[in-house]
Amino acid sequence: MPQRNLIKRNWKKAKEKQSSRSIVLVQCAQLSAVSAYIEAVRELACELLDLMAEGLRVPDRSVFSRLIRDVDSDSLIRLNHYPPMPLLCQDEDSSPCNQNKVGFGEHSDPQILTILRSNDVGGLQISLNDGAWVPVTPDPATFWVNVGDLLQAMTNGRFVSVRHKALTNSSKSRMSMAYFAGPPPNARITVPPEIITPTKPALYKPFTWAEFKKAAYAMRLGDRRLALFRMEGDEQVA
Ligand SMILES: O=C(O)CCC(=O)C(=O)O
């Protein structure tokens, strides 16, 4: 069977099996279309990370991207499918019923960087500092990039891991595909020395990705995991 049809068939099967939120972990390195996509988005993630290092005036501009290029990099791709869901009424008296159901609850991505694409159906929202939720305009021709928890730690809070969620649409299916760029499990997550200054002392204790993942799995989706690794006495950044 041609590979494209195989992907379509697997996708259809997965859709049939799933209900309100569908997640398929693609573990098919042998599918060249998927491999080529992963390679391309990894390259994009690396380029962005190099630019970020440069922007932070870190002389070793591959300090972050090196972790993703590593053969043991713990990166993954996830396909999300949000079938259409009727609008929700908040309570019996409220009319009209105009609340979209949550398809993927509020969270931050734990890895370094996320490269996300979706179809033309909206649903992704990001949270601003004041707690307001801002919808992201869907555009199948562009990538959306999330800073993950690890990049926040590695930049000592200069880049902030964005809290986001995805709502379902009342009449259309939303699909998204996220590439999560992660380091090898044993990689030590530390801050380049140039970023630490007397006025901006280290916010987080060093940890490995394996330690962080273990802690994350023991918590709920929306919990602020970085808080566990914060230096004693520092309350400024989660
Ligand atoms: O579907 C979306 O737009 C967001 C998905 C997401 O946040 C995730 O997979 O971590």
Ligand SMILES: [Fe+2]
């Ligand atoms: Fe996410």
